[in-house]
Amino acid sequence: xxxxxxxxxxxxHPFYYRASTATGDDRPPFADEWVAKIERxxxxxxxxxxxVLVMVGSDHFHQLWLDNMPQFLVGKAPFYDANWYNEERExxxxxxxxxxxxxxxxxxxxxxxxxxxxLAFSNELRIDHSITCPIxxxxxxxxxxxxxxxxxxxxxxxPQPKRFVQLGQAIRTMVESWPSHQRVAIxxxxxxxxxxxxxxxxxxxxPDPEFDRKAVDWIASGDISGCLAEVTxxxxxxxxxxxxxxxxxxxxxxxxxxxxxxxxxxTLDLFxxxxxxxxxxxxxxxx
Amino acid sequence: MSxxxxxxxxxxxxRDPELVERYREDxxxxxxxxxxxxxxxxxxxxxxEHSTWQKFEEAERxxxxxxxxxxxxxxxxxxxxxxxxxxxxxxxDYDEPLAFQKEYAVRLAHFPMPYPDIAT
Numbered sequence: 001x002x003x004x005x006x007x008x009x010x011x012x013h014p015f016y017y018r019a020s021t022a023t024g025d026d027r028p029p030f031a032d033e034w035v036a037k038i039e040r041x042x043x044x045x046x047x048x049x050x051x052v053l054v055m056v057g058s059d060h061f062h063q064l065w066l067d068n069m070p071q072f073l074v075g076k077a078p079f080y081d082a083n084w085y086n087e088e089r090e091x092x093x094x095x096x097x098x099x100x101x102x103x104x105x106x107x108x109x110x111x112x113x114x115x116x117x118x119l120a121f122s123n124e125l126r127i128d129h130s131i132t133c134p135i136x137x138x139x140x141x142x143x144x145x146x147x148x149x150x151x152x153x154x155x156x157x158x159p160q161p162k163r164f165v166q167l168g169q170a171i172r173t174m175v176e177s178w179p180s181h182q183r184v185a186i187x188x189x190x191x192x193x194x195x196x197x198x199x200x201x202x203x204x205x206x207p208d209p210e211f212d213r214k215a216v217d218w219i220a221s222g223d224i225s226g227c228l229a230e231v232t233x234x235x236x237x238x239x240x241x242x243x244x245x246x247x248x249x250x251x252x253x254x255x256x257x258x259x260x261x262x263x264x265x266x267t268l269d270l271f272x273x274x275x276x277x278x279x280x281x282x283x284x285x286x287x
Numbered sequence: 288m289s290x291x292x293x294x295x296x297x298x299x300x301x302r303d304p305e306l307v308e309r310y311r312e313d314x315x316x317x318x319x320x321x322x323x324x325x326x327x328x329x330x331x332x333x334x335x336e337h338s339t340w341q342k343f344e345e346a347e348r349x350x351x352x353x354x355x356x357x358x359x360x361x362x363x364x365x366x367x368x369x370x371x372x373x374x375x376x377x378x379x380d381y382d383e384p385l386a387f388q389k390e391y392a393v394r395l396a397h398f399p400m401p402y403p404d405i406a407t
Contacts, residue, residue, distance in 0.1 A: 061298055061368060066291055066407055067330060086301055089375060154367070156406040197366025198402060199395040202388040237401055241366055271385075 002104075002178040005185055006048035007280040009219060009252035010041070011273065012057070012133035012189035014091040030270060037266050037277065038137045044264045044279035045138045047286045048185060052101045053139065054108075054175060056149045056168075056188030056251055057130030062087075063122075064150065070120035071159050072167060074112070075127070075148035076105035082127045082135075096132055101145035104178055108147060111174045117167060125150075134189050151251065153190065153244045161231050164247040165224055168254020172282075186255050190248030192216070192274045193239035200240060206274040208239035215246060216267055219278055222260035224253050256280045290363045291407040292341050296321060296351060297359075297368035299330070301375065311376040318343075318351045357394050363403045 016038065019031045062084045064070065082096040105121075112119045127148050135142050149171070152158050168188075175184050192215050193208035200207040218227040227250060236243045256262070264279035300306040300321070310317040327338040343351070350358035354376075359369045370391070378387045 061365070062302075065298065065330060066294060084302070085304060086371060086375065089304075090371065155365070197360070197368075197370030197391075199392050199398055201370070201392045202385055203392075241402055 002052075002175055002180045002182050002184050004172065004175055004282050005050055005183045005286070006045055006187075007172075007252065007256045007282060008045060008134070008138065008185060008187040009249050009256075009276075009278045010134055010137070010187070010189045011191055011275045011277075012130050013270070013273065013275055014087065014093065014129045014133060016133065017094070017136050018092040030268075034268060034270070034275070037268055037275075041264065041266060041277040041279070042138050042140075045185060045187075048281065049183060049286065050144060050185035051182040052104060052147070052184045053144050054104070054147045054149060054171065054184060054186040055127075055131045055134065056151065056171075056186070056248055057127070057134075058151050058153045058190075058245065058248060060128055060130065060154065062128045063126050064152075066155060069152060069155055070150070071152045072117060073120040073122055073150040074105055074109050075100065075122050075125040075150070076102055076109060077123050077125055078102060080125055080127050080146065080148060082132045084126065084128055087129050091129065093129055093132060096135070096142055098127070098135070098142055099145040101147050103180070104175070104184070105147045107178050108149070108171065108174050111177070112167075112170060115170050115174075117170060130189055134187050138187065149188075151248055153247050156233075158233060158244060158247070160233060161236075161247050161250050162228055164251040165228065165254035168251040169257075171251075172255045172257070186252075188248050188252040188255070190252075191242060191245030192249075192276055194242040194245060194273050195240035196242040198241045202272050204271055205269050206240070206272070208243075209269075209274070211239035211243070212267075212274045212276075215249065216265070216276055219249055219253060219276070220262045220265045222253060222256055222258060222262070224250075224258045227253065252278075256282070288363070289341070289343055289347060290405070292326060292343060293347050293351070293359065293362060293364040294368055294407060295326070295341075297364060297372050299325060301368060301372040307372065307375050310372075314354055315352045318348060322348070356391065360395055360398065361403055363405050365405050366402075
């Protein structure tokens with residue numbers, strides 16, 4: 001069976017690419033510290049030597065739209081083009097092309113449906129920065145096949161937070177039952193407190209540092225029950241109007257497991273939002 | 288209330304470089320044309336199987352024509368769509384990085400929690 005060699009949860013800051021590649025007067029003062037943290041984070045994936053990446057993210061109204069909106073969707077395609085005109089325009093993100101691992105996509109779809117998750121699927125999916133940001137930070141060679149898993153954290157009505165945790169738990173079980181000898185890393189990105197298009201946006205730090213502190217503690221210690229006791233669809237409005245992206249972190253806590261302490265924890269307090277990086281090694285740290 | 292249609296306008300303009308410029312330069316003409324020609328288009332249908340009932344309410348039309356993003360926020364337009372499109376149209380007019388985004392926040396500062404509902 002396949003082996004899960006790393007579980008990784010991260011924020012996806014679309015400005016990283018531009019900040020990290022800028023030079024001279026265009027390079028922001030925080031870029032060097034940010035790059036150093038990302039390079040340490042990248043090493044946690046590199047040393048796990050993955051063959052395949054399951055990538056959990058959320059389409060930001062690029063391909064998925066309100067006339068036909070899935071809650072949870074698994075890509076099943078041989079290739080995924082990536083990044084969109086408006087991401088190139090606003091963030092300077094490059095066009096990319098990633099390979100797909102269709103056999104694992106099929107395995108997740110079949111077994112997910114049989115386990116009670118009515119997963120949507122897509123045979124032609126152009127992915128966005130929720131998946132390409134972690135490719136850029138964690139595997140800039142973009143050389144490994146992926147299985148994209150999209151969640152709806154964006155357009156109400158959304159699934160309950162506990163459903164994200166349950167799907168994460170199911171993904172863990174399903175990947176471990178994939179009849180393959182490949183080494184799989186499961187990577188998901190979301191947000192801590194975040195405001196977009198509201199009065200608290202683009203402040204000197206994230207809109208709710210107290211929420212961020214608690215969220216980092218929940219994730220780092222694997223405190224799923226503590227997190228679920230406090231986080232509801234309603235409560236997530238308070239830390240910032242885009243904070244429902246935290247539910248993708250909750251999905252990744254489900255993948256890592258109740259009580260699973262992260263092997264790598266790092267944060268960076270940036271303008272606008274706090275960055276946070278977590279890696280777990282379910283079968284022990286690679287030697 | 289046609290929050291869905293407001294969002295559909297923002298979404299279909301934001302993803303089209305030509306429409307972004309057209310809406311910036313001629314908001315009244317673009318909104319009038321869009322409501323007449325595009326509001327009823329089902330986005331994955333190209334052979335005339337369009338809707339027949341989509342139209343803006345007056346306050347929605349006025350907010351779009353006025354480039355009035357605080358009014359769009361109040362009407363429950365999806366804030367991500369509004370922000371992204373308005374950055375595309377107006378960030379270029381400001382010298383300092385993020386100056387437009389910060390002004391945008393200030394112009395919304397009078398909204399208390401909870402914010403207007405964005406469910407469609």
